Amino acid sequence: xxxxxxxxxxxxxxxxxxxxxxxxxxxxxxxxxxxxxxxxxxxxxxxxxxxxxxxxxxxxxxxxxxxxxxxxxxxxxxxxxxxxxxxxxxxxxxxxxxxxxxxxxxxxxxxxxxxxxxxxxxxxxxxxxxxxxxxx
Amino acid sequence: xxxxxxxxxxxxxxxxxxxxxxxxxxxxxxxxxxxxxxxxxxxxxxxxxxxxxxxxxxxxxxxxxxxxxxxxxxxxxxxxxxx
Numbered sequence: 001x002x003x004x005x006x007x008x009x010x011x012x013x014x015x016x017x018x019x020x021x022x023x024x025x026x027x028x029x030x031x032x033x034x035x036x037x038x039x040x041x042x043x044x045x046x047x048x049x050x051x052x053x054x055x056x057x058x059x060x061x062x063x064x065x066x067x068x069x070x071x072x073x074x075x076x077x078x079x080x081x082x083x084x085x086x087x088x089x090x091x092x093x094x095x096x097x098x099x100x101x102x103x104x105x106x107x108x109x110x111x112x113x114x115x116x117x118x119x120x121x122x123x124x125x126x127x128x129x130x131x132x133x134x135x136x
Numbered sequence: 137x138x139x140x141x142x143x144x145x146x147x148x149x150x151x152x153x154x155x156x157x158x159x160x161x162x163x164x165x166x167x168x169x170x171x172x173x174x175x176x177x178x179x180x181x182x183x184x185x186x187x188x189x190x191x192x193x194x195x196x197x198x199x200x201x202x203x204x205x206x207x208x209x210x211x212x213x214x215x216x217x218x219x
Binding site for chain 1: 146148150179193195
């Protein structure tokens with residue numbers, strides 16, 4: 001009996017692996033269903049990985065946030081533009097889009113942070129920064 | 137004379153900016169430490185101080201006399217500054 005292992009794609013933002021959908025091929029642009037990051041599919045020796053095509057740009061973090069909000073059905077708080085500005089500041093100083101309201105510069109605090117990915121918005125109605133809000 | 141208020145802030149945090157704007161608009165002179173812009177040793181010292189004062193590491197932290205205000209809270213700022 002042959003066991004078909006489900007192929008997965010590694011996301012370098014949320015460090016999770018999501019299912020490789022039928023029809024995808026190398027070079028395709030896909031959205032990580034967990035954090036909303038746009039990724040270009042690359043096959044490596046360890047399996048499929050996603051590359052960030054616009055790494056470090058305002059376009060990247062805007063698109064990621066918007067995709068994340070769309071996937072989860074969230075809306076943005078009135079601090080949206082200030083948060084984007086803060087995220088750009090974090091990238092410049094600390095090398096990635098870490099939460100602008102905290103002093104944690106580890107992958108779990110890459111925006112959308114792990115507590116947010118884990119359901120803080122459903123629980124509290126908002127993320128730590130009031131960036132993502134639950135639709136009322 | 138009472139000591140100048142002290143603000144611990146992050147340069148990237150919108151709520152820290154709002155607190156500073158509030159103080160500026162009310163012409164309050166204060167000392168501001170942008171913790172994320174300090175060099176490593178100073179940063180560790182500032183974070184340790186914040187944790188000692190507040191038990192957490194949330195921003196902004198405003199110290200007005202004996203009053204310690206965590207987060208942007210205009211009502212508490214007004215009260216502490218007798219505005």
